[in-house]
Amino acid sequence: MSFTVANNVAHPDGSPAKFSPHPVEYENTIYQKGLQFERPPFTFQSDQWETKARERLSAESNGYVMGNAGTGETTRKNREAFAKWSIVPRRLVKTDDLPDLSTRILGDMFPFPIAIAPVGVQRIFNPEGEEAAAAAAAKEGVPYILSTASSTSIEDVAKANGDGTRWYQLYWPSNEHNDITASLLSRAKSAGFSALFVTLDTYILGWRPTDMDNGYNPFLRSDKIGVAIGFSDPVFRSQFKAKHGVEIEDDLHTAAADWTRIVFPGLSHCWEDIQFLKEQWKGPIILKGIQTVEDAQRAVELGLDGIVVSNHGGRQVDGGVSSLAVLPRIFEAVGDKLDIFFDSGIRAGADIAKALALGAQMVLIGRPYVYGLAIGGQGGVQHVLKSLLGDLQLTLHLAGVQSASPEHLNRSVLEREDSL
Ligand SMILES: Cc1cc2nc3c(=O)[nH]c(=O)nc-3n(C[C@H](O)[C@H](O)[C@H](O)COP(=O)(O)O)c2cc1C
Numbered sequence: 356m357s358f359t360v361a362n363n364v365a366h367p368d369g370s371p372a373k374f375s376p377h378p379v380e381y382e383n384t385i386y387q388k389g390l391q392f393e394r395p396p397f398t399f400q401s402d403q404w405e406t407k408a409r410e411r412l413s414a415e416s417n418g419y420v421m422g423n424a425g426t427g428e429t430t431r432k433n434r435e436a437f438a439k440w441s442i443v444p445r446r447l448v449k450t451d452d453l454p455d456l457s458t459r460i461l462g463d464m465f466p467f468p469i470a471i472a473p474v475g476v477q478r479i480f481n482p483e484g485e486e487a488a489a490a491a492a493a494k495e496g497v498p499y500i501l502s503t504a505s506s507t508s509i510e511d512v513a514k515a516n517g518d519g520t521r522w523y524q525l526y527w528p529s530n531e532h533n534d535i536t537a538s539l540l541s542r543a544k545s546a547g548f549s550a551l552f553v554t555l556d557t558y559i560l561g562w563r564p565t566d567m568d569n570g571y572n573p574f575l576r577s578d579k580i581g582v583a584i585g586f587s588d589p590v591f592r593s594q595f596k597a598k599h600g601v602e603i604e605d606d607l608h609t610a611a612a613d614w615t616r617i618v619f620p621g622l623s624h625c626w627e628d629i630q631f632l633k634e635q636w637k638g639p640i641i642l643k644g645i646q647t648v649e650d651a652q653r654a655v656e657l658g659l660d661g662i663v664v665s666n667h668g669g670r671q672v673d674g675g676v677s678s679l680a681v682l683p684r685i686f687e688a689v690g691d692k693l694d695i696f697f698d699s700g701i702r703a704g705a706d707i708a709k710a711l712a713l714g715a716q717m718v719l720i721g722r723p724y725v726y727g728l729a730i731g732g733q734g735g736v737q738h739v740l741k742s743l744l745g746d747l748q749l750t751l752h753l754a755g756v757q758s759a760s761p762e763h764l765n766r767s768v769l770e771r772e773d774s775l
Pocket residue numbers: 419420421472473474475502503504505524554643665666667668669670698699700701719720721722723725
């Protein structure tokens with residue numbers, strides 16, 4: 356069965372569709388190609404992407420992407436939390452089209468309710484790294500969030516992303532390095548990054564056994580992989596020269612150590628420091644890593660635009676609460692006052708549906724697209740994004756949910772499995 360795009364209009368405001376509003380068409384394309392004995396780029400079984408990626412990656416890269424804090428309890432809970440909520444399908448819901456997946460966030464309409472989570476050092480997963488992922492995101496109509504720990508410069512990622520939507524994620528240097536923070540933000544702004552995500556949970560890397568087993572910290576290496584944004588920063592470069600009397604390229608080891616200390620300073624900022632970011636970044640600011648109602652309320656008081664309810668995929672605090680478990684109470688407290696993004700544990704269309712039903716307006720896809728990058732570069736990331744969106748759309752359609760907007764996709768669509 357195939358669906359035709361009725362009128363080439365994706366959004367209620369009448370603006371023309373640049374992306375098909377029917378990502379489920381991917382399924383039909385695959386079945387048609389199957390008639391000619393063509394097969395998909397790799398499996399659609401999202402729980403196998405990790406295994407497939409493992410086969411391609413070095414021990415160090417595997418340890419890094421699979422790595423979690425301590426015993427991995429938080430990460431396990433992130434996944435288990437989704438099974439505690441069940442979608443309850445409704446029947447004979449009159450529809451004349453597939454569910455509309457568009458979402459309003461940060462004052463704009465987006466065709467799909469997902470974005471690419473900031474993930475550092477993407478060249479350790481594929482030599483084309485961030486450029487491949489950013490190009491894939493633009494192709495699929497999905498915003499790309501660039502990490503400060505990128506292995507490609509801000510400017511090169513912008514080029515690869517072209518006319519896509521891109522946002523910048525800050526690993527926030529301590530106040531003594533405010534000049535470097537200002538430089539990063541000004542570069543991001545000039546390169547067309549339109550929102551700032553400030554990650555609050557990683558002023559130091561978590562206790563990660565898989566990385567320690569390999570003696571591997573990608574940021575300390577003199578291979579330049581974890582430090583591309585620092586090494587291309589004019590303020591850091593001139594400060595390095597003034598301090599050491601040589602260029603970065605003359606002492607890569609010291610330069611990598613210096614930059615790593617700047618972006619992972621070891622101590623947290625405090626709420627008062629946000630003012631500096633507001634002065635420097637004249638645009639939307641979103642705090643990433645929020646897990647409590649109190650912190651979400653502080654974000655509202657400071658007039659921030661959004662939060663990401665996230666525990667960094669369980670990579671920072673072991674024995675922590677699952678990110679999905681805290682989403683409903685945060686939504687209840689601040690859902691009408693700022694925008695809510697969600698991540699940590701999204702692996703399939705139904706997971707996206709549940710997070711949206713519990714109050715997120717957009718979810719960030721993390722490890723799944725990294726697996727796609729490892730398996731198939733840009734095409735691999737596109738396959739993952741298309742799969743997740745097609746799966747989401749069909750799940751909503753078959754559950755009798757007419758759109759991904761809160762009017763239709765809300766708490767009433769779900770039941771707590773333990774209450775049944
Ligand atoms: C390999 C890896 C690197 C990451 N690097 C960053 C980063 O540089 N900045 C950041 O804010 N979050 C980073 N994250 C966290 C993601 O943005 C996101 O919160 C997390 O992947 C969500 O968990 P999930 O992938 O298990 O769904 C990283 C996650 C992974 C797996």
